[in-house]
Amino acid sequence: xxxxxxxxxxxxxxxxxxxxxxxxxxxxxxxxxxxxxxxxxxxxxxxxxxxxxxxxxxxxxxxxxxxxxxxxxxxxxxxxxxxxxxxxxxxxxxxxxxxxxxxxxxxxxxxxxxxxxxxxxxxxxxxxxxxxxxxxxxxxxxxxxxxxxxxxxxxxxxxxxxxxxxxxxxxxxxxxxxxxxxxxxxxxxxxxxxxxxxxxxxxxxxxxxxxxxxxxxxxxxxxxxxxxxxxxxxxxxxxxxxxxxxxxxxxxxxxxxxxxx
Numbered sequence: 001x002x003x004x005x006x007x008x009x010x011x012x013x014x015x016x017x018x019x020x021x022x023x024x025x026x027x028x029x030x031x032x033x034x035x036x037x038x039x040x041x042x043x044x045x046x047x048x049x050x051x052x053x054x055x056x057x058x059x060x061x062x063x064x065x066x067x068x069x070x071x072x073x074x075x076x077x078x079x080x081x082x083x084x085x086x087x088x089x090x091x092x093x094x095x096x097x098x099x100x101x102x103x104x105x106x107x108x109x110x111x112x113x114x115x116x117x118x119x120x121x122x123x124x125x126x127x128x129x130x131x132x133x134x135x136x137x138x139x140x141x142x143x144x145x146x147x148x149x150x151x152x153x154x155x156x157x158x159x160x161x162x163x164x165x166x167x168x169x170x171x172x173x174x175x176x177x178x179x180x181x182x183x184x185x186x187x188x189x190x191x192x193x194x195x196x197x198x199x200x201x202x203x204x205x206x207x208x209x210x211x212x213x214x215x216x217x218x219x220x221x222x223x224x225x226x227x228x229x230x231x232x233x234x235x236x237x238x239x240x241x242x243x244x245x246x247x248x249x250x251x252x253x254x255x256x257x258x259x260x261x
Contacts, residue, residue: 004109011116015116015117025119026121026122029119029121032122034126037071037126037130041067044063063192064131064133064134065222066219068134068219069152069190071123071127072123072124072131073127073159073187075120075125075126076124077163078117078119078120079119079123080160081160081163085112086180089167092171092256097256101253108249111164112160140222140223144222147221147224151226151234154213154234154237154238155215155234155238157238159187160242160245162183162241164249167180168252171255171256183209187214189201190212194216213230213234217231
């Protein structure tokens with residue numbers, strides 16, 4: 001474990017130093033995140049302030065908690081997932097995956113953590129601010145926020161596992177950018193509580209593409225409205241997906257034809 005932590009510090013230290021050479025990009029990323037969040041807030045306000053409609057059992061502030069969770073998820077993906085897992089395609093195309101497989105370290109760890117992008121930090125910051133603002137309006141205390149920590153971390157783990165498995169399919173299909181964009185599009189459903197959708201969509205976003213476990217369940221846990229079974233389900237899902245991603249990667253490598261073969 002200590003070896004992996006040392007490697008991680010070296011990876012991220014070098015990546016951040018390289019990225020900060022272009023500091024204007026951070027301002028651009030912050031503005032982009034702010035505009036995106038403004039658009040999401042406007043869309044949500046159309047339900048609550050224009051038509052008088054409200055999502056069943058969800059007040060305006062509670063819906064903001066869900067949006068904050070979604071914003072955190074976006075920041076996590078932009079900071080850790082996209083910079084690394086989208087590069088699996090390039091590694092396969094250029095044959096540089098060979099060098100990764102020869103290293104005395106887990107190839108999945110290397111591919112998942114090799115770099116980090118600070119340009120996703122604005123989303124993480126805005127997500128925390130939005131959750132803090134809504135929680136303050138609702139009178140939540142520190143214990144409520146602690147209840148939401150584990151479910152959102154489990155959501156991060158589930159999202160990582162799904163993204164990594166999609167990245168691993170590049171060994172067969174090489175170009176999979178459209179597939180990852182489809183995943184991004186489906187995750188957009190997490191901007192709103194699951195009750196916002198018809199029953200069929202709720203089932204799909206809970207048991208097929210587990211969007212509910214990424215945003216709604218963590219929000220309900222933070223609000224102390226979630227049943228224990230749902231939190232345990234989120235934990236079971238995250239562990240199962242992580243295990244599946246590991247096994248799927250090993251299976252995919254059986255079909256990898258190296259550049260030197």
